[in-house]
Structure formats: structure tokens, C-alpha cells
Amino acid sequence: MRNNIINIHKNNKNNNLINNINDNENDNNIINDKEFSIALVGSPNSGKTTIFNDITGSKQHVGNYPGVTVEYKTGKRKYNNYLINVIDLPGIYSLTAYSMEEIVARDYIINKKPDIIVNVVDSSNLSRNLYLTTQLIELDVPMVIVFNMSDMLEKTTNSVNLALLSHLFGAPIVLTVGHKNEGIKDLLDAIIEVYEKKFIEKQVLIKYPDEIENEIIKIQNLLIKNQDNVKQFNTRWLTIKLLEQDKEVLLYLRNTLKKEDYNKLEKQLDLSLNHIKNIMRDSAEILIAQARYGFINGALKEAIIEKENNEISISDKIDAVLINKILGLPFFIIIMWVMFQVVFKLGDYPMNWLALGFEKLSNFLSVALPEGLLKSLLINGIIGGVGSVLTFTPKMMLLFIFIAVFEDSGYMARAAFIMDRIMHKIGLHGKSFIPLLIGFGCTVPAYMSARTLENKSDRLITMHINTFMSCGGRLPIYILFAGVFFPKSSGNIIFSIYLIGILMAIAMAKLLRVTRFKGEEEPFVMDLPPYRMPTVKGVFIHMWERTWLYIKKAGTVILAISVLMWVLFTFPMIGNNYSQNFNNQLKDLNNSYTLGKISKETYDNEVLKIKQQMDVEKINYSMAGRIGHFIEPVFKPLGFDWRLSLSSLAGIAGKEIVVSTLGTLFSITQSDKTPMNFKDAIAKQYNPLTGYNFMLFSLLYFPCIASLAVFKREAGTKEMIFQIVFTLSLAWIVSFIVFQIGRLFI
Amino acid sequence: MYKIFEIVIVVIIILVALVIFILNLRQQLKGKCSFGNSCESCKIKDTCTIIKDNNKLKDKK
Numbered sequence: 001m002r003n004n005i006i007n008i009h010k011n012n013k014n015n016n017l018i019n020n021i022n023d024n025e026n027d028n029n030i031i032n033d034k035e036f037s038i039a040l041v042g043s044p045n046s047g048k049t050t051i052f053n054d055i056t057g058s059k060q061h062v063g064n065y066p067g068v069t070v071e072y073k074t075g076k077r078k079y080n081n082y083l084i085n086v087i088d089l090p091g092i093y094s095l096t097a098y099s100m101e102e103i104v105a106r107d108y109i110i111n112k113k114p115d116i117i118v119n120v121v122d123s124s125n126l127s128r129n130l131y132l133t134t135q136l137i138e139l140d141v142p143m144v145i146v147f148n149m150s151d152m153l154e155k156t157t158n159s160v161n162l163a164l165l166s167h168l169f170g171a172p173i174v175l176t177v178g179h180k181n182e183g184i185k186d187l188l189d190a191i192i193e194v195y196e197k198k199f200i201e202k203q204v205l206i207k208y209p210d211e212i213e214n215e216i217i218k219i220q221n222l223l224i225k226n227q228d229n230v231k232q233f234n235t236r237w238l239t240i241k242l243l244e245q246d247k248e249v250l251l252y253l254r255n256t257l258k259k260e261d262y263n264k265l266e267k268q269l270d271l272s273l274n275h276i277k278n279i280m281r282d283s284a285e286i287l288i289a290q291a292r293y294g295f296i297n298g299a300l301k302e303a304i305i306e307k308e309n310n311e312i313s314i315s316d317k318i319d320a321v322l323i324n325k326i327l328g329l330p331f332f333i334i335i336m337w338v339m340f341q342v343v344f345k346l347g348d349y350p351m352n353w354l355a356l357g358f359e360k361l362s363n364f365l366s367v368a369l370p371e372g373l374l375k376s377l378l379i380n381g382i383i384g385g386v387g388s389v390l391t392f393t394p395k396m397m398l399l400f401i402f403i404a405v406f407e408d409s410g411y412m413a414r415a416a417f418i419m420d421r422i423m424h425k426i427g428l429h430g431k432s433f434i435p436l437l438i439g440f441g442c443t444v445p446a447y448m449s450a451r452t453l454e455n456k457s458d459r460l461i462t463m464h465i466n467t468f469m470s471c472g473g474r475l476p477i478y479i480l481f482a483g484v485f486f487p488k489s490s491g492n493i494i495f496s497i498y499l500i501g502i503l504m505a506i507a508m509a510k511l512l513r514v515t516r517f518k519g520e521e522e523p524f525v526m527d528l529p530p531y532r533m534p535t536v537k538g539v540f541i542h543m544w545e546r547t548w549l550y551i552k553k554a555g556t557v558i559l560a561i562s563v564l565m566w567v568l569f570t571f572p573m574i575g576n577n578y579s580q581n582f583n584n585q586l587k588d589l590n591n592s593y594t595l596g597k598i599s600k601e602t603y604d605n606e607v608l609k610i611k612q613q614m615d616v617e618k619i620n621y622s623m624a625g626r627i628g629h630f631i632e633p634v635f636k637p638l639g640f641d642w643r644l645s646l647s648s649l650a651g652i653a654g655k656e657i658v659v660s661t662l663g664t665l666f667s668i669t670q671s672d673k674t675p676m677n678f679k680d681a682i683a684k685q686y687n688p689l690t691g692y693n694f695m696l697f698s699l700l701y702f703p704c705i706a707s708l709a710v711f712k713r714e715a716g717t718k719e720m721i722f723q724i725v726f727t728l729s730l731a732w733i734v735s736f737i738v739f740q741i742g743r744l745f746i
Numbered sequence: 747m748y749k750i751f752e753i754v755i756v757v758i759i760i761l762v763a764l765v766i767f768i769l770n771l772r773q774q775l776k777g778k779c780s781f782g783n784s785c786e787s788c789k790i791k792d793t794c795t796i797i798k799d800n801n802k803l804k805d806k807k
Contacts, residue, residue, distance in 0.1 A: 373753070557767070557770045559766075
């Protein structure tokens with residue numbers, strides 16, 4: 001055994017650092033690598049995904065709120081002539097069948113049979129995390145236990161006898177600090193040892209009270225008689241699961257065993273459960289859980305010497321304020337408010353520099369290219385459309401930095417915890433907050449993650465209200481209109497839009513619960529990981545992942561749609577179909593100026609007026625102009641002209657398209673203007689009431705066509721149609737009320 | 747000469763934009779990743795399929 005009694009404080013972490021993911025990548029001598037698979041299993045927030053990334057080098061987002069890993073990820077690692085296939089299973093607290101994550105993880109371990117289970121344990125909360133370990137022990141699979149975030153052990157313990165703990169749990173235990181990439185080499189060595197059966201340990205049996213052990217024997221004997229039918233399972237594990245009344249196991253046995261055998265088993269199970277209940281005065285399930293915790297506490301007391309006067313942890317002290325019943329929510333709102341202030345005040349500078357860059361580019365092309373279609377396409381279509389979206393990138397980056405800091409520090413989990421209480425009050429499952437949280441990024445994965453809600457009513461309500469969580473696509477609209485009409489308080493204005501979205505979601509959830517989706521919510525335990533200092537590298541990677549998606553989208557889809565919008569704004573060309581003979585008017589003006597009848601200033605003003613009139617007629621004659629004017633009456637009561645109506649329609653393809661469409665439109669109608677003056681054009685055309693109302697309308701109607709496609713797939717056509725009608729009606733009604741009341745004051 | 751060049755370039759740009767738009771729309775209608783749009787959705791697909799099937803069974807019950 002490699003690990004003897006160690007003093008945590010003397011552990012030399014630097015020795016464990018690894019730099020090369022494919023250790024034998026360049027080693028051509030390796031011909032026959034031994035290949036095997038390992039599965040990472042652990043509680044949410046145990047750092048399992050970080051360990052997966054450390055082993056495989058795979059890029060994956062490491063979130064800090066429960067449920068971030070609802071998939072299993074795979075990766076490979078070459079190490080000392082071994083090719084290790086790594087599977088990252090969903091984060092779970094136990095192997096009971098309460099949640100889908102647990103079922104998924106359990107099914108994978110039993111049916112796919114990975115060669116080794118790597119159980120990642122959060123060292124800051126050993127007793128709770130080792131509960132899953134005790135269940136894995138009962139599955140009797142080869143295992144390596146990882147005490148991740150082992151630096152936390154230093155703060156709470158004087159020493160840990162790892163050798164003794166390994167012996168007690170029947171598996172090697174390795175210390176790692178995932179976010180610092182420490183201990184990974186030790187872990188890989190331990191995995192190889194277990195694979196090569198160099199680590200030989202006795203099978204550990206968790207001893208239950210005698211009454212339970214007696215009943216286990218009776219039921220296990222019946223299962224042994226049917227060994228052929230259940231040969232992939234450890235019969236003791238199956239028996240314990242039966243005593244825990246695991247529905248999945250019962251269902252499996254009902255389908256697998258002969259009817260008479262199953263009936264015998266069911267009868268014995270009933271007898272055993274009643275017997276235990278009568279004798280022990282508690283259910284078998286609770287007694288089994290108590291015995292497991294007893295085993296863990298005993299093992300930890302044996303092997304760990306805790307520091308005397310263990311004070312309340314810093315996490316607890318911070319939590320006393322941040323998730324306090326009274327102060328928690330105000331703090332959450334204040335933190336969000338500060339975030340928006342910083343993002344919009346600080347982000348103004350780089351945003352203006354970028355806008356200036358696009359203006360220079362536009363000016364350059366304006367001089368370099370002769371008048372014609374290509375010049376118009378490049379300046380009005382591409383720079384006007386994509387440029388207007390890209391100028392917001394710096395603010396998006398700042399916002400993404402904040403989100404990454406919240407996630408990596410552990411505050412996002414606290415936000416989920418605070419919101420969990422509210423979720424329950426509005427009759428929603430606490431778990432609903434996770435899809436809602438994802439909805440602030442993109443609604444498409446948010447709808448998909450609502451699958452983790454097992455109750456159909458919870459799932460559908462969560463999906464319907466997710467629309468009101470402001471997705472990233474809507475942010476450019478807010479930044480544009482808040483910046484134009486409320487330059488001094490743009491942060492407050494955008495904050496209010498987000499807040500209205502949340503409040504609207506709460507109200508609509510309540511409404512849907514009492515009307516369309518009646519039913520009761522199910523309980524859910526929200527995990528609170530300890531606070532961690534986010535690393536600069538981690539925050540930067542997470543920020544860049546999100547920013548890159550935005551830039552990629554601007555460079556492809558938004559670019560393509562901007563070009564197509566330009567086509568719609570340009571064709572059919574007006575030719576000689578102007579309402580007046582503007583060319584003659586221009587000639588007359590020119591003659592008057594040449595003869596000195598009018599001043600230069602009058603001449604310039606008159607020419608500008610005529611050109612603007614020509615631009616307006618040109619665009620009205622175009623396909624987009626006609627569509628815009630056709631739908632304008634629907635939006636007129638909301639204070640929107642045909643331009644805003646058309647951009648809302650274009651926004652169905654994606655909300656960023658709203659801004660790019662307005663960019664192209666104003667660029668064409670103000671032919672001497674450049675993207676820098678796009679904001680001035682908006683300011684000239686509308687007032688603050690229309691601006692705010694447009695943001696509100698964009699917030700409330702469904703996000704985009706992709707989200708609708710996913711909605712249909714997840715909930716069916718009927719629900720998708722309801723979603724369209726519901727959100728459009730709500731957006732129209734709210735905007736109508738706001739505009740009609742607002743115009744009385746403005 | 748420039749006019750012909752201009753028309754050719756503009757037509758090519760429009761065609762490329764049209765292709766990107768159609769490909770994107772197809773992907774979007776399938777609810778799949780599309781040029782940076784909803785990339786995260788694929789990450790949760792496998793497990794979600796299992797969950798979805800399970801939910802379907804429960805809904806039926």
C-alpha cells in the first residue's frame with residue numbers, strides 16, 4: 001500500500017503537478033496499449049468534472065450549481081502504455097432511484113460495467129459525500145476513491161490516516177486538488193494498480209443491525225435460487241435495494257423472475273419489512289441509511305484527527321448573511337444591481353472604441369468604393385447589421401466575467417438556494433431554478449434541461465415561464481435602447497427589465513399552476529458547496545467560451561441574415577417610380593446654388609431633405625418596406641412604427657437579429673450615416689417610452705425559432721402553439737398597457 | 747467591367763448567405779446546434795434522451 005499515515009500539512013503538492021495530458025503522445029514505441037474504461041462518480045460540486053478535465057484535458061464547463069452535469073461526458077487518456085476511456089457520470093448523492101441522475105448513473109455502472117469506478121469525494125464534507133461511497137462498496141465494483149479539494153482537509157484536520165481509511169473502505173484513496181491539477185498522477189497510478197489487481201483488499205461489508213442482517217439472508221437466499229436471472233447483480237446489493245423499497249429494482253425483478261418466484265420474493269419482502277418495522281420501530285430504509293452513516297462516522301473517527309476548537313467555517317460565516325432568510329434576497333438583488341452598474345458603466349469605453357473602429361472602416365469603404373450595390377451591401381448590410389451587434393461584445397464579455405465568477409465561487413448555488421424558497425412558494429419544484437438559470441444564457445438548452453423534472457406539470461410550467469428569463473440574444477436590444485434613451489441609468493434600466501422578467505415568470509407560474517397544470521410539487525435537496533476563490537484562468541476560459549459563441553453567431557448567422565435583410569431592403573429597386581421628380585429638383589437646386597441664388601447652407605439642407613425623402617420612398621418600395629407597412633397596424637397600438645414591427649418579426653430568427661435589422665435599416669435610410677450614428681438615428685426616431693416598451697415586448701415574446709423547435713420536441717405541438725399564443729398575447733397586452741398609460745404622461 | 751465584377755461579387759455573397767441561412771434554419775428546426783446557437787443543447791442530449799423516455803413512461807402512467 002502506497003499511502004501510510006501522512007501529515008496533510010507536509011504534503012508536497014508540487015510533485016503532483018502534471019503538464020502533459022497524453023504522456024505517451026509522442027512515444028512511437030508503444031504498439032499495444034492496454035485499453036480499459038473508468039467512470040467518474042460523485043456528488044454534485046465534488047469537483048468531478050474538474051477531475052475529468054484534468055485527466056482528459058477535455059474542455060468542459062465547470063459550473064458550481066447542482067445539476068450542471070446532467071450528461072455523461074467521455075474522454076480518453078494515454079498513460080504509461082494504457083489507454084484509459086473516461087466517462088463522467090451525472091453528479092449524484094446516492095444510488096437510490098429518487099432522481100433521474102441517480103438512475104442514469106446506476107444503470108451505467110451496472111449495465112455498461114466500467115472496469116473501475118473512480119469515486120470523487122468532496123474533502124470539505126467527507127461524512128456526507130462518503131454516503132455514496134458506501135453504496136458503491138455494496139455494488140462490489142473495483143474502485144478508487146478520490147478525496148478531492150484535499151486542501152480543505154488541512155483546514156479542518158491535523159492528520160489523516162489514508163492507509164487505514166483505504167483499508168476500511170476497501171479501495172485506494174488518493175488526495176487531489178482538482179482546480180490546481182494536483183494529485184492527478186497519483187490518481188492515474190492508483191487506477192492502474194487497481195486495474196492490474198495490484199491493490200488487493202478484502203471485500204468490505206457494511207454491517208447492518210442484526211434484525212436487518214437476518215432479513216437480508218432470507219431474501220438473498222431467494223435471489224440466489226434465481227441467480228441465473230440476476231447474474232449481473234450482486235445479490236446482497238439487490239436485497240438491500242429491495243429493503244429500501246427501490247421501485248426500479250422491484251420493477252426489474254417483476255419483469256425478470258418467473259411469476260411464482262417473484263410472488264414468493266414479494267411475500268418475503270413484505271414479511272421482512274413488517275418485521276423490521278415492528279421490532280426496530282423505524283423503516284428499513286431509514287435504518288439502513290443510519291447504519292451507513294454510522295459506518296462512515298466510525299471510519300472517519302478512526303482515521304482522522306480533527307483540529308481542536310474547530311471554528312465555524314468561513315463558508316458558514318458568509319452563508320449566514322448571503323442565504324439568510326431575510327437578508328438573502330435583498331443581497332442577491334443588490335449583487336445583481338452592482339453587476340449591471342459595473343458592466344454598463346465600464347463597458348461603455350471599449351464599446352465606443354469598437355463603434356469608432358466600425359465607423360472608420362465604413363468611412364474608408366465609403367471613399368474607396370464607387371457608388372453601387374457592392375458599396376451599399378458592405379456598408380449598409382454587413383457593417384450596419386453585423387457591426388451593430390458586434391459593438392456590444394465588450395459589455396457581453398464583462399457580463400460573462402461576472403457570471404463565471406458567480407459560478408466558480410459558489411455564489412450561483414446560493415442564488416439557486418435563495419430562489420428555491422421562492423420557487424416552492426409559487427408552487428414550483430426547487431429544481432426548476434436550474435433550467436431557469438440556464439435560460440439567462442440560452443433558452444434552447446434551458447428547455448432541454450427541464451427534462452430533469454420528473455413531474456409533467458412542473459416540467460411544462462418551467463418551460464413556459466423560461467421564456468421570461470432574458471436570454472443572451474436579447475441583451476443587445478437592451479444595451480442599444482437603454483444606452484440611447486437612458487444613457488445615465490442604462491444599468492438600472494436593464495436591471496429592471498431582468499427583474500420584470502423574473503417577476504413575470506413568478507406570476508405566470510402561479511397562474512399556470514392554478515389553471516392549466518394543477519398538481520403538487522416534489523421535494524428536492526439543494527446542495528451548497530463551500531465558497532472557493534475563482535481562478536483567473538477558469539474565469540477567463542468560461543467568459544471566452546460564451547463570448548466566442550456570440551462572435552461566431554455574429555460572423556455566421558447574423559451576417560447571413562443581415563445580407564438577406566439588405567436584399568429585402570434593396571429590392572425591388574424603385575427606379576423611376578418616385579412620387580416626385582427628385583432628380584429635377586436636385587438639378588434646380590444645383591442651378592440656383594451655382595447662380596448664387598441660395599447660400600451653401602440652404603443648398604446642403606435642401607439636398608439632404610430631398611435625399612432623405614428619396615431614401616424613405618426607396619425603402620417603402622422595397623420588399624421589407626412593404627412587409628413592415630403590412631404588419632405595422634398590429635403594432636401601432638404599442639407605439640411601434642413599421643421599422644420596429646419588422647425588426648420584431650425578423651427577431652423570430654434570433655433576438656440579436658432585431659438589432660442587426662435596425663442597424664441595416666437605419667444605415668440604408670440615412671445613407672450618409674455610419675454605424676456610429678446608428679444610435680443618434682434611433683434617438684431621433686423614437687422616445688424613451690417607445691424604447692422601454694420595445695425592450696419589454698422583446699423580453700416577453702418567445703425567444704427564437706430554435707427554441708420553438710425544441711419546445712415542440714419536448715412538449716408537443718399543442719404546447720408549442722400555446723407557448724407562441726401565450727407569449728405573444730402577453731407581450732402585446734403588457735406593451736399596450738404600458739404605452740397607453742405612458743403616453744398620458746409623456 | 748466594374749459593374750459586372752460588382753454584380754458577381756454581390757450575387758456570390760447573397761448565395762453564401764442564403765446557404766448559411768438555410769443550413770442554420772434546418773439545424774434550428776431540428777433543435778440542434780447551429781453556428782454557435784444553442785451549442786450547449788448537444789451536451790445534455792444523451793442523458794436527456796434517457797430522462798425523456800422515462801418521463802414519457804411516467805406521463806402515460
